[in-house]
Amino acid sequence: MLELTKDFLDALRLQIEAGRDEELANKVGELHPKDVADIFDALRREEILYLYRLLGPDFKSEVIAELEEDVREGLLSSLSSKEIAEDVIEGLDSDDAADALADLPEAKVEEAMRMVDDVESASEVLELLSYDEGTAGAMMAVELVKVEEDWTVARAIREIRAQASDVENIYTIYMVDDQGRLNGRLSLKSLLLNASSARSKLKDLKDENDLVTVEPHENEEVVVKLMERYDLVALPVIDNDGVLIGRITIDDAVDVLIEDAERDYQLASGISEGVEGKDSIWALTRARLPWLLIGLGGGVGGAYVIGAFDIESNPELALFIPLIAAMGGNVGVQSSAIVVQSLASANVNMGNVVSRLLKELRVGLVNGLICSAIIFSTSLLLNFGWMLSTTVSASLLCVIVFAALFGAFVPLMLEKRNIDPALATGPFITTANDIMGLIIYFSIGSLVATLMT
Amino acid sequence: MLELTKDFLDALRLQIEAGRDEELANKVGELHPKDVADIFDALRREEILYLYRLLGPDFKSEVIAELEEDVREGLLSSLSSKEIAEDVIEGLDSDDAADALADLPEAKVEEAMRMVDDVESASEVLELLSYDEGTAGAMMAVELVKVEEDWTVARAIREIRAQASDVENIYTIYMVDDQGRLNGRLSLKSLLLNASSARSKLKDLKDENDLVTVEPHENEEVVVKLMERYDLVALPVIDNDGVLIGRITIDDAVDVLIEDAERDYQLASGISEGVEGKDSIWALTRARLPWLLIGLGGGVGGAYVIGAFDIESNPELALFIPLIAAMGGNVGVQSSAIVVQSLASANVNMGNVVSRLLKELRVGLVNGLICSAIIFSTSLLLNFGWMLSTTVSASLLCVIVFAALFGAFVPLMLEKRNIDPALATGPFITTANDIMGLIIYFSIGSLVATLMT
Numbered sequence: 087m088l089e090l091t092k093d094f095l096d097a098l099r100l101q102i103e104a105g106r107d108e109e110l111a112n113k114v115g116e117l118h119p120k121d122v123a124d125i126f127d128a129l130r131r132e133e134i135l136y137l138y139r140l141l142g143p144d145f146k147s148e149v150i151a152e153l154e155e156d157v158r159e160g161l162l163s164s165l166s167s168k169e170i171a172e173d174v175i176e177g178l179d180s181d182d183a184a185d186a187l188a189d190l191p192e193a194k195v196e197e198a199m200r201m202v203d204d205v206e207s208a209s210e211v212l213e214l215l216s217y218d219e220g221t222a223g224a225m226m227a228v229e230l231v232k233v234e235e236d237w238t239v240a241r242a243i244r245e246i247r248a249q250a251s252d253v254e255n256i257y258t259i260y261m262v263d264d265q266g267r268l269n270g271r272l273s274l275k276s277l278l279l280n281a282s283s284a285r286s287k288l289k290d291l292k293d294e295n296d297l298v299t300v301e302p303h304e305n306e307e308v309v310v311k312l313m314e315r316y317d318l319v320a321l322p323v324i325d326n327d328g329v330l331i332g333r334i335t336i337d338d339a340v341d342v343l344i345e346d347a348e349r350d351y352q353l354a355s356g357i358s359e360g361v362e363g364k365d366s367i368w369a370l371t372r373a374r375l376p377w378l379l380i381g382l383g384g385g386v387g388g389a390y391v392i393g394a395f396d397i398e399s400n401p402e403l404a405l406f407i408p409l410i411a412a413m414g415g416n417v418g419v420q421s422s423a424i425v426v427q428s429l430a431s432a433n434v435n436m437g438n439v440v441s442r443l444l445k446e447l448r449v450g451l452v453n454g455l456i457c458s459a460i461i462f463s464t465s466l467l468l469n470f471g472w473m474l475s476t477t478v479s480a481s482l483l484c485v486i487v488f489a490a491l492f493g494a495f496v497p498l499m500l501e502k503r504n505i506d507p508a509l510a511t512g513p514f515i516t517t518a519n520d521i522m523g524l525i526i527y528f529s530i531g532s533l534v535a536t537l538m539t
Numbered sequence: 540m541l542e543l544t545k546d547f548l549d550a551l552r553l554q555i556e557a558g559r560d561e562e563l564a565n566k567v568g569e570l571h572p573k574d575v576a577d578i579f580d581a582l583r584r585e586e587i588l589y590l591y592r593l594l595g596p597d598f599k600s601e602v603i604a605e606l607e608e609d610v611r612e613g614l615l616s617s618l619s620s621k622e623i624a625e626d627v628i629e630g631l632d633s634d635d636a637a638d639a640l641a642d643l644p645e646a647k648v649e650e651a652m653r654m655v656d657d658v659e660s661a662s663e664v665l666e667l668l669s670y671d672e673g674t675a676g677a678m679m680a681v682e683l684v685k686v687e688e689d690w691t692v693a694r695a696i697r698e699i700r701a702q703a704s705d706v707e708n709i710y711t712i713y714m715v716d717d718q719g720r721l722n723g724r725l726s727l728k729s730l731l732l733n734a735s736s737a738r739s740k741l742k743d744l745k746d747e748n749d750l751v752t753v754e755p756h757e758n759e760e761v762v763v764k765l766m767e768r769y770d771l772v773a774l775p776v777i778d779n780d781g782v783l784i785g786r787i788t789i790d791d792a793v794d795v796l797i798e799d800a801e802r803d804y805q806l807a808s809g810i811s812e813g814v815e816g817k818d819s820i821w822a823l824t825r826a827r828l829p830w831l832l833i834g835l836g837g838g839v840g841g842a843y844v845i846g847a848f849d850i851e852s853n854p855e856l857a858l859f860i861p862l863i864a865a866m867g868g869n870v871g872v873q874s875s876a877i878v879v880q881s882l883a884s885a886n887v888n889m890g891n892v893v894s895r896l897l898k899e900l901r902v903g904l905v906n907g908l909i910c911s912a913i914i915f916s917t918s919l920l921l922n923f924g925w926m927l928s929t930t931v932s933a934s935l936l937c938v939i940v941f942a943a944l945f946g947a948f949v950p951l952m953l954e955k956r957n958i959d960p961a962l963a964t965g966p967f968i969t970t971a972n973d974i975m976g977l978i979i980y981f982s983i984g985s986l987v988a989t990l991m992t
Binding site for chain 1: 573699708709710727730749766767768770789790793794796800801803804805816817820821824827830832834837838841842845850851854857859860861862864865866868870875877878880895901902906910918921923939966969970973977
């Protein structure tokens with residue numbers, strides 16, 4: 087793995103400035119395309135274009151396949167239609183080509199399409215562009231190796247030789263009937279081990295077990311779950327009639343898995359868009375602002391709640407406001423996170439909502455009783471007095487139980503309504519629990535004050 | 540994918556109770572092993588054992604490979620040593636066998652080892668058991684297909700036929716020298732396409748490009764990053780001398796990826812152990828308690844801070860305590876999450892700490908100014924008065940900037956000291972920011988009160 091040091095980049099930049107084309111081509115040409123993509127990520131747009139044009143034709147395509155989306159978009163918008171036709175539409179696998187073109191202006195794509203010599207790859211890419219982002223159709227590549235079950239081994243090897251030039255990793259050979267409908271698999275291993283018996287029929291080598299498939303409109307998360315669940319490196323995509331139209335490879339599923347995990351992590355941390363540390367100040371600000379605004383609204387609501395009670399006659403109640411607010415928020419985030427994860431990984435029916443909530447109730451009660459006992463004795467020991475200690479410990483128990491239930495309830499409801507439950511983890515739960523916690527605290531505080539005086 | 544309904548399970552239980560062995564064997568035998576593993580997950584221990592013993596010998600092993608850790612441990616502890624020898628040590632791939640045995644008592648493992656007929660698989664599994672959990676060595680399987688470069692194609696096919704019976708998915712054929720040192724790859728595709736030229740040497744088909752390898756002591760996160768980065772389905776493991784000792788397959792890397800993502804998500808949500816919704820009340824309570832205790836400590840600290848200021852003479856300051864505490868916590872969580880993600884995905888040098896903090900400073904300033912302006916005007920409009928509005932808006936700006944810097948600083952420092960920065964996301968940042976926020980708020984409040992009177 088290339089260590090992208092500042093020295094390396096500085097040297098490279100000097101070579102670009104000095105126009106040392108041959109040195110540059112040699113230096114970069116021996117790297118892994120992924121490493122070159124990382125270098126591009128650190129260069130300015132003119133430097134990227136300069137370096138790109140020094141690469142060999144196949145290598146260009148390999149690098150494009152590895153580029154980050156924003157870098158790729160920048161590069162492609164500087165390329166001529168001819169270059170896009172050759173390096174992208176003809177040079178890339180259909181799925182990568184469709185991904186790369188998805189962000190370009192339509193006019194530019196059409197112009198490039200007209201420059202493509204190989205009409206078939208152009209139409210394949212156009213076909214893939216028609217699937218919605220986030221579906222199996224948008225993830226699949228049309229390049230694959232397929233054979234018919236009544237072929238002989240010898241014919242299969244001939245056909246595979248012809249088909250394989252397009253397919254980088256074969257993984258699995260698909261078996262179809264004369265209508266193109268998928269009906270089995272043929273492992274490279276069994277074909278190889280039977281290569282000498284050239285006249286035997288493929289039918290005898292067919293593996294029909296556990297044939298997992300997906301349809302093109304299916305959500306990409308379903309694809310990832312299937313591939314992970316059944317340890318697949320390639321998943322065939324079939325249309326309504328069972329006709330094999332493409333396949334999804336594990337590398338693309340892994341990319342989706344990582345993106346989803348990052349997005350859920352960001353949602354749980356109150357960040358609303360897919361941002362990275364290297365993004366602009368404005369992008370980072372915008373991604374964070376929504377939660378902060380909800381937090382502001384919650385804070386103003388909290389001020390109203392406190393104002394509605396007679397804080398001036400019991401000003402010592404102010405002391406434990408932060409504790410009550412923080413604990414409500416914490417417990418709510420915890421219980422919503424557990425529910426969101428259960429929902430995301432559930433391959434089994436997770437039981438009905440009521441039993442789930444009853445469990446939360448019990449966990450909340452245990453946690454609440456422990457915390458409540460601790461805060462009661464601590465508060466007495468620290469001389470906060472009976473009234474305040476009673477108020478804070480009783481409120482804490484109520485707040486923890488309420489927050490646990492509420493935190494579990496919201497994502498369960500969202501899931502029922504087919505809304506992504508991960509949305510519930512961040513701002514909404516915390517803010518609602520803050521306000522509810524304050525209402526509970528001051529209600530109990532007023533009650534205790536009345537009873538004790 | 541099997542839908543595990545309550546009805547299905549109830550029917551199955553009745554069949555187990557009634558001892559309808561043949562029906563059960565047929566029903567379960569036609570499922571995917573992963574689906575059977577899910578069924579086991581929902582059954583009681585005696586039911587699992589009963590059903591397990593009805594399965595065919597190979598199918599037993601396949602199901603064991605798919606079981607959840609706790610279910611597998613329960614089942615294995617009920618099996619005889621002979622069964623463990625056959626179904627686990629001989630029946631599973633070496634990596635899966637080592638995983639399954641890792642949780643059993645040593646005496647039981649030794650007893651089972653003595654029952655194994657195939658001495659080689661026993662010693663391979665023992666070898667794998669010697670690697671620390673979380674390393675490449677513990678992830679790898681020793682089953683793989685390797686050839687020597689001066690063999691002919693015909694000999695290679697013969698040898699592969701012999702080796703392949705042990706290896707479920709070949710993916711890649713490794714080329715080694717006469718010392719067993721890895722020096723290239725041979726794709727099944729090129730071997731197949733050259734199967735007819737039986738006398739040509741493998742050397743001519745060798746692919747030496749981009750040979751990514753890993754050593755057995757390397758951390759599993761490095762393995763995952765390499766496989767994801769270079770789109771690998773199998774990663775060879777070599778020892779100090781370059782000798783090929785095993786390979787890691789993408790399905791295991793995907794499992795690690797998912798576990799890591801779940802763990803980071805839980806840490807960010809204040810849950811301290813790998814728990815699932817279906818775990819016991821006590822496990823769920825214990826996993827959540829640590830953060831709650833830190834929160835309690837923070838709350839008591841907050842009470843001291845508020846008590847140290849003269850809240851009784853400015854009781855209206857209490858109104859915005861929740862806002863200040865919540866905003867400090869939110870901003871801190873956001874900025875730490877961005878830093879943690881950058882550190883986790885960084886394949887490039889992420890720049891020095893100072894420039895990173897300067898960026899956070901600027902993002903914090905922009906967010907702080909926006910929020911501060913909003914709260915100032917809102918607070919005036921809502922008649923909270925000049926003193927309170929000035930105090931809360933000035934404090935909010937300071938709190939947001941401080942929390943952004945602190946949230947970024949802590950994970951950066953942890954990373955420098957080789958501590959997992961994900962630990963910083965939850966309790967510590969939030970609690971520290973709560974207390975610091977209160978100190979800032981009441982200091983500014985006192986100052987404003989003094990200036991205005």
